[in-house]
Each structure stands twice: as C-alpha cells, then as structure tokens.
Amino acid sequence: MKKIEQLFSTLTGLSLTILFIVTFGQVIQRYVFQMPMPWATDVIRIFFVYSVFFGMAVGLFKKSHLNIDVLLQVFPKKARPYFDMISNIVIFIFLSCLLRYSIPFMQANADQYTPYLMFPMSYVYAVIPVTVFCMLIFLIFDTFKIISGLLKHATQA
Numbered sequence: 001m002k003k004i005e006q007l008f009s010t011l012t013g014l015s016l017t018i019l020f021i022v023t024f025g026q027v028i029q030r031y032v033f034q035m036p037m038p039w040a041t042d043v044i045r046i047f048f049v050y051s052v053f054f055g056m057a058v059g060l061f062k063k064s065h066l067n068i069d070v071l072l073q074v075f076p077k078k079a080r081p082y083f084d085m086i087s088n089i090v091i092f093i094f095l096s097c098l099l100r101y102s103i104p105f106m107q108a109n110a111d112q113y114t115p116y117l118m119f120p121m122s123y124v125y126a127v128i129p130v131t132v133f134c135m136l137i138f139l140i141f142d143t144f145k146i147i148s149g150l151l152k153h154a155t156q157a
Helices: 002-031 038-061 069-074 077-108 121-125 127-156
Strands: none
Touching (some): 121 127
16 A cells, blocks of 8 residues: 555656646746747646645545544544544545546546647546545555454453
C-alpha cells in the first residue's frame, strides 16, 4: 500500500507542478507578450482534475481527511478505533456512490474532446473511478486492520 501511496503522491505533485508551470506561462504569454496560449486552458483543466483526485487519494491514505477532533478528545482513547470504523464506513458509502456514478459519467463523455488539444474527456474523467477504486481498497484493508486490532485487544483483556 505504501508504494501506491507514494505513486499517488508523486502524481499529485507532478500534476500540481504542470498546473503551476502552464498557468504561470499562460499569464506571462498573455500579459507580457500579448500572445494567448489557447491550449493552456485544456492542460490546466486536465491537470486540475487529476491533482484533485490524486490528492484526495493521498489524503485518504494518510488519514488526513476531515475528522471531528472534538469528539475524539471528549471520549476515552479506547473509543478511537470505533470512531475510525464509523469514519471508514461513512467514507466507504460515499466513495461507493461516487464510483457507481463515475463510470456512466465517464462513458457519457466519451464523445467529447477538449477544444484545442482534442484530448478525449473520458480520459480526463477516467481518473475518478481509478482513484476511487484504490481508495475503496485502502478502506477495506484499513477497516480489517482496525477490526483485527480490536479483536487482539479483546483477547488480551
């Protein structure tokens, strides 16, 4: 799982780097040289979508998604695994719905292309089911890890 996390971190960084360079280049071209780069809009759109979904996966892998820390501080430390389980279940349900609807969304856009690069939009949107599927697999493994920790703790008590 660490290799997949590293891959997604690298892809997120690469997407953001390309996004920054092309945006910066477009601003310089437009305002300094008065020559717009129309293709830059397509590249920015593509890599923005990629950076969002790769970054979302990295956030999930590192467990840096939103938590209600107040609840975790109020309840005893023994309750933390149960909150982690509830969090995993809620996120799993959300991601399952996202996966369910992302595939038809991707297929519905198979006949659309970016205006300047003529890049198929289905390739842009393909990042959604791929990253969501990886996140679902991670959640399954993480949930089993939490359950095994709870069972291990219950047998020792």
